[in-house]
Amino acid sequence: MRDITYPPVILTCKALFKALGQKITITGAENIPRSGGALMAYNHIGYVDFVYGGLAAQPAGGRLVRFMAKKEVFDHPVGGPIMRSLHHIPVDRGDGIASFHHAVDFLKKGELVGIFPEATISRAMELKEFKNGAVRIAATAGVPVIPVVLWGTQLMMTKDHPKDFKRGKHIHIKVGEPLMFNGEDANADNAELHRVMTEMLDEVIAGYPADQQPPGSWWLPARHGGGAPTLERAAEMDAEEKRERARRKVEKRAAKAQKKK
Template sequence: MADLPYRAIIVLGKTWFRAMDFQWRVTGSEHIPSEGGAVLAINHVSYVDFIMAGYGAVPSGRLVRFMAKRETFDHRLSGPLMRSLRHISVDRADGQASYDEAVRYLKDGEVVGVFPEATISRSFEIKELKTGAVRMAADAGVPLVPMVLWGTQRLITKDHPRDFGRHKTISVTIGEPISPEGATAVEKTAELRTAMGAMLDKAVAEYPPDEQPPGSWWLPARYGGTAPTPEEAKRLDREELAERAAKRRARAEAARAKRSG
């Protein structure tokens, strides 16, 4: 059987899900093509989204190859696993190579998972999307399939302690395929964001009310939660980037001082 490591990971994942007694709500799996390439465009609210999105595609019989940052592949533990699952390394210093590899995967009939927001949404709303997902779907001549996750942020996300308590509901909504043709990449990306926004609204509205009471930190502000508004989230993102840049400069200066000393 092909992809034995991937299938073994799915078995392990199912074991974990049963132990956690997750209540799964997967809708629209029929929208993932049963064969041929497709880009799966997924919202990003949690550090475990790739696991949940991959499981959401299981009913369709497809294995998703995710695009993930190069550091994940460089790690001594996660690196061999990511390569064995045939995921795609994204090197921000050489993004074209990663893009070209994803297009090749798509032309070879693979389903490629992309998080077009690029980073986790602190507001848990759909952020501005990068155009890469639309462009690679157009270049490969494959459909663009939107997917929205909800509830995964309750497990582990930015700015909050992890909570792997049991009995949480995990919602996976898969929308109708969008053709990447017929408009510019910017226009199609706006269409994708609109579709994902509507899917998110529906997922939030249908989530068990007792699991997201008003004031919940994982609930968007416009739904009565205490998550940052999209504007506040943008400010926090800018501050995080500035802090990272300052740390990189400090490390570089310390390295130069050590060499000169």
């Protein structure tokens, strides 16, 4: 697969990280194979997760990750062409069959594919319920799932909070050992992936600089003494957001219909 855009994008991002004085720690990168397909499963706490998630594969001979992202991003007049040039994979949430097979095809060709099993950003800053697409894709392609946990990315850009790109932020990227699933019980496989990534996230949070996440911090899970919503409250907020989005769509359609009269 020919990559013209991806290498300069990575170089630009690394230069930006340096300019921002960010301290990026990557642990467990040896768990990423230097060749062959693998599905990289990430937690989702901020809008820039995919940017930092790709860094996890760089120590493995500069490998590139093809991320699965919602179709709307590819429909954007500017973002769409860039996403396609990076060979990322569009996901239509109304019909995911095409993206499923697209990901399997990439994996069988030896690519690294990145996926966020939670599908949307976690307001709780800990793992929400997983969709089982990740384990099913990996099992179908016959490749391992490599769990990856990100921490610190939520400080820059996430839901319900203003953007903050001030200098000196610490980003931790932890790569876990590969997991092989045979596809016989997708729900059990999904639960195991969730368990492993929860343990990884707890380890990363525990090892994060204490002066950067004091008790009560909005970006810290309630379970860890932080001010983030509990998983239950976060689910309620997600539902409220979904209802509001649906309401705006109805109003927009009604306004268009009124103009046509």
